[in-house]
Every structure is written in C-alpha cells, then in structure tokens.
Amino acid sequence: MRYFRIVASIVISSVATISAAEEFSDLGKDLFVEHCARCHGIDATGKGFDAIDLRTQPADLTKISERRGGVWPMLEVMSILDGYLKVQEPRDDMPVITELNDGPTVQFDTGNGLVTPIPSKLIEVAEYLESIQSPKPERYVP
Structure with missing residues (x-):
C-alpha cells in the first residue's frame, strides 16, 4: 500500500508538472496570436x-x-518584442508590444x-517562439 502511495504521488506530480508546462506554452502562444499573428500569421511564417x-x-x-546559424538568441528576441533595442532596420512597421512588459516578473539569468527580473509575458512569448523553431536550435545564448 505504501508503494502505491509513492507511485501515485509521483504520477500526480508529473501530471501537474506537464500541465503547468503546457499552460505556460499555451499562454505564450495566446499572447503571440493576440499581438503578432495579424502580421506574422498564426503559423508565424510571416504571412x-x-x-x-x-x-x-x-x-x-x-x-x-x-538565420543565426542554429543559435537561439533569447535576449535579442525579447528585445525585439518589447522594443527596448531597435537594432534592425527597417522596422517602421514593427510595433512595440508594451503589454508584454505588464504583469508579474520572473528572475532571468542574462x-x-x-x-x-523580466516580465513573465515577455519570456512566455519568446519561449513559445523558441518552441516553434524549424529546425530546432542547436545552441543557446541568453
């Protein structure tokens, strides 16, 4: 009986972890659809x-x-999303998505x-974009 409780606890915590990860990913996707899909498309291919x-x-x-040789540039992506650094021109049509800076923050290693502290919405969208890379990134930079 004790063995059953231990296994049940592990299964329940695993399911909760998977659900939390899916929720995190879904929020990033939802934010993308809300703020980016009109121009970049639902599939994010720019159409x-x-x-x-x-x-x-x-x-x-x-x-x-x-485009970056297999590297996922997390800080660069977040910077483009929130408009903090305007390093790529021409970008006149790319709006600054200030709503991604609202809400709670999470600790991020730069x-x-x-x-x-970085706004969690900003990280969620960047992580969603990371999840749809094709091919998947080979290396990561903050």
Whole structure:
C-alpha cells in the first residue's frame, strides 16, 4: 500500500508538472496570436492577414535560429518584442508590444551570472517562439 502511495504521488506530480508546462506554452502562444499573428500569421511564417499592407514583409519567426546559424538568441528576441533595442532596420512597421512588459516578473539569468527580473509575458512569448523553431536550435545564448 505504501508503494502505491509513492507511485501515485509521483504520477500526480508529473501530471501537474506537464500541465503547468503546457499552460505556460499555451499562454505564450495566446499572447503571440493576440499581438503578432495579424502580421506574422498564426503559423508565424510571416504571412499574416495584415502583412500585405506593410512596407517591410514580416519575418518568418520559425526560422530565427536558422538565420543565426542554429543559435537561439533569447535576449535579442525579447528585445525585439518589447522594443527596448531597435537594432534592425527597417522596422517602421514593427510595433512595440508594451503589454508584454505588464504583469508579474520572473528572475532571468542574462548569461553573465547576473539575475534580473523580466516580465513573465515577455519570456512566455519568446519561449513559445523558441518552441516553434524549424529546425530546432542547436545552441543557446541568453
């Protein structure tokens, strides 16, 4: 009986962990659909309904790591989403999504050993984009 309780506890905690991971991923996808899909498309390939009216064709967001030699650039992606660094031109049609900076923050390691609070919505969208990379990233930089 004790063995059964231990196994049951492990199974229940595993299911809870999987559900939490799916919820996290679903929130990132939901935020993407709400803020990005009109231009980048539901499938994130740059063929959204509003893309035809833009001066700059939206990027295929499923190929971010491929364009960077197999590297997933987490901080760069978050910076593009929140508009903090405008390092790529022309980007006149790319809106700053200030709503991603609202709400709770989570601790994020920026890669130099320093941990800083980052808005959780911003991380959720960036992690969703990471999850749809084709091919999958081979290496990661913060």
